[in-house]
Amino acid sequence: MFDYDAEVRLYREHFRGAWGVQPDDRVLDVGCGGGQTTRDAAEGAARVLGVDISEPMLEHARSQPLPNVSYLLADAATHDFEPESFDLAISRFGVMFFDDLVGAFGNIRRALRPEGRLVVLVWQSRTENEWAQVIPEAIGGSFRDDSPFALGDPAVTRDILTEAGYADPTFTAVRELLYYGPDSEAAYDNVLRLREPQALLADLEPAAADRAHASLRATLDAHDTGSGIQFESSAWIVSTQRA
Template identity: 75%
Template sequence: MFDYDAEMRFYRPRFREACGVRDGDRVLDVGCGGGQTTRDAAADAAHVLGVDVSERMLEHARRQPLPNVDYLLADAATYAFEPSFDLCISRFGVMFFDDLVGAFTNLRRALRPGGRLVVLVWQPRAENEWARVIPEVIGGTYRDESAFALGSEDVTRDILTSAGFVDPTFTAVHELLYYGPDAETAYANVLRLREPQALLAELDAAAAERAQTALREMLAAHQTGSGVHFESSAWIVTGVT
């Protein structure tokens, strides 16, 4: 399994600071995955509910139980949450909803009056080295743009205001992504990702072999003394009810 928390390690302190969890807060963590952001929030919150659509990821999260944390297998876009949360957070987990306005409306309803939204989302593909160079090296035509659905500041502001959030703010964040300690580990990690898998599946055997060789060479070129890194750009987006 790809170690997503390791990949995002450089975003962790910045996002945790932006969330600003307060003593006594009830927190909803959307797309919580393996639970790292849930546990981070739980260090200060009264209670945190981590929600994800992947039972596999939630099983991983539950291996590190905390008394003030619960996990829920559900689609946060439509689940009928009690309007009891002070803070809704998400680390790269809110871009994939089919109906973004509807989903954020549902999340806003889960918040108490004056509740806060703090989410980390990708800026457009063109601003993210990892999202440009890996597909370019492999070739093929498949492009899944859902990860960048909230990359446009204007589009995302319209979505949030339509959903009932007030005064959305955007803070640009630029960090490295960590793909592994060496090029061979990074290669294995990249091949676990959906887009590279889909691109390679388009190619015939000879083209796929050439693409894999080129991918290894590119990853080796990105290797540093502290691992294989790619530049990335994201937004920390906030709003209030």
């Protein structure tokens, strides 16, 4: 399993610092994955519910239980949450993939109390993220999946959130390095677990695939910082509240 917590570890404190969790808060963690953000929120909140569509990820999350944390296998875009039952909804790189962004954010809004808050961490555009350009370019072929960057344009995201019933959001830019592994061999294995590289490689003839693998290894070698294989990245912390 790809260690996503390790990959985005330098964003952790930026994101935690944006929540403003209060001791009486009930928190909803959307796309909680292995539960790191859920557990982080639980340090200051009364109760936290982590929601994800991946049972293996939730099994990992449940392996580190906390008394004020529970997990739910569900799609937060459509799940029938108890209305007005959360003070804060958070998500670390988990809300860009909804098929219907307005509908999904509207569903989360209904789960928030009046003036309840939403704080999400999303990628800026592909052009602001080195990892999202040089890895596919090393493999060759055109980009396949821009869904990770669906909320990268503040104007677009503002329109989505206001249509879904939120107040005018604020955007805080954050730039950090992404960590792909301690060395190029580990990073190579990690990259090959990702969806876009898999799709690009699947289309290549054997000889072209061999060249792509060699090019990918060279790219990873070139990004060895001495503290692991790292790529530049840019994200937004988007904060708003139920209108």
